Amino acid sequence: MNGQKVEATAGASCGEVLKEGLSKKQFKNVVVARCGETLLDLGTSVPDGCTVLEGVEAGSETGLNVIRHSTSHLMAEAVKKLFPEAKVTIGPSIKDGFYYDFDFERAFTPEDLEAIEAEMLRSVGSDKVFTRSEMDIDEAKAFFTAQGESYKLEIMDDLGGGHFSLYQHGEFTDLCRGPHVTRTGMLKAFKLLSVAGAYWRGDEKNKQLQRIYGTAWDSPKALKKHLERLEEAKKRDHRKLGPQLDLFSTHEDVGGGMILWHPKGALVRAILEDFEKKEHLKRGYDLVQGPLILRQELWEKSGHYDNYRENMYFTEIDEQRYGIKPMNCLSHMLIYKSKIRSYRDLPIRYFEHGVVHRHEKSGVLHGLLRVRSFTQDDAHLICRPDQLQEEIIGVATFVKDVMELFGFEFQAEISTRPEKSIGSDEDWDRATLALENSLKAMNWDYEINEGDGAFYGPKIDIIIKDALERRWQCATIQCDFTLPERFDLVYVGEDGERHRPVMLHRVILGSLERFLGVLIEHFAGAFPVWLAPVQATVLTVTDSQNDFAEEVRLVLAAKGIRVEADTRNEKLGYKVREAQMNKIPYMLVVGDKEKESGSVNVRMRHGDDPGLMSVEEAADMIIDAARKPFLDGGMSYSFSTI
């Protein structure tokens, strides 16, 4: 750890060696040892040939993983003690904590969790030692058969191999790779959080187990901080802030996954849509618009009927079946097909804010982030194969410009061919390569998700995170060589022959609903000035300034600023508080002094106080603030209600 040299006697344990080489304080903080890439229990003897042995600190990422994993064993011990009939399955460490899945007849209740936690604390109090042992497969099988732990037998069959390691502390022994902390006394900062159903091996067809989630840290202080962070994130939750700021609501009678947009929320949407329409036109897209329902035959032809029928809404009238669109591509292709296209016409880029309906399973609905009716900023790019890469780069650049405008960090993932898919291997390879090359040309980092592509082609997904660090896909760029085939899209080439174009599906914000949900959390409801539904509010001190306030309001409104005047018979502090809670960027206070001099006293929502200025100056300041984010990115945009 400190580069100290220690003469180790043969067969000495990692713990003994580290104790020698480290100060008492340092050693106390060590949970496991590391030799090269290998993690070792402190009780394990130093392996032959290991020349550099490091101590892994409790607070490090690796250290926390070990603590969380050990805490999951601690929990399993407590569960087995309280509920001996429960069968254990798996219990890994995860981000910020751990879980363990149990097969148990009855559901665990919140009271059970309390009891389990109390039992865990008792085990910590008796400071039991974690010991590792090894068994060959027959021995191990006999052991777990005797314990009645059938899931462990299944796991061993899966893993194969002749030897298994087991970890025991107190009465509880688990099949486990390790490593673990040395004593239960080292686990002192954890909390059980929730119970949830989880399928054995993540497969819907298997039995549903009960998963208990918990969080664990290296110190009570770190635990407390984490719990506070969760509280903080809850305050930013768009499901709380949205209705609070009067942006949207839902209603039981409307149905699950359906959003009602109130005036302020609808205004924010309108601004976003207006910005996007203008930006698309600048970047060589055409605006198009298709109908909400299309005949079922069309969905059969596209393959959606076969692949996604169970997620589509249908309706019938005059003995004609219609599908409510879950995607916008069909209309766009039919627009393309409305006349003969030359190679000179390509690329063609059709853009639409398309409202789509998808019957998402009831359990997945989640605020604005997963709904059944939403608007996509959808485009279809139809191009020659030689233009494919350039088009992908164009879209990726567009995505980057927009994400930077909002200040989002994002991750890119490429998804390759899934099992259930159509098209030739050659097409898939070519398209996947084009996606990869484009991201390389953009200098983006990306991960590869093998087999995660759409059934008709590979894709790039852009992932952003919500307040609780849950990941949501927004932008996506998908290659498609199936639909051009099925719909017989063609263009006439230089050679006078008919050729097959390539199609890209892509969205930038993705679902406007989802994007707004993430935006609300990202800004904690305090939208940037250009998006704020109300940009300024004029606050009077007493009603003798009401006339002047109305004058000020009219001056700003005439310049296109979204402004209100609060002339209610309330004290100034009351009005300031309310404006602040509504996250209105500018408060323009007018009292007798301001009325006299034709000025306003400006206060900003985060407490900044630019002070006294003329009405004109205030208007310019607001307009500049609204334009700034675009100028920074080399774009320009203004939304005006006049």
Added chain:
RNA sequence: GCCAGGAUAGCUCAGCUGGUAGAGCAGCUGAUUCGUAAUCAGCAGGUCGGGCGUUCAAAUCGCCUUCCUGGCUCCA
């Protein structure tokens, strides 16, 4: 869809083991004319998510259903 938990006034919540509802804020009315996060007083507001049942009696117990929440599975 599956497992679990929940729904009481516009909002946040109280209402013990059944005796047919209560607070604060918001709203309305009045007083107050006030300088940067809550002025005071009064008034009004709920078929306790919906339906069925048990009971002399249901917000409270049981069943069904809608919606929400935490996960799992899924996400063209």
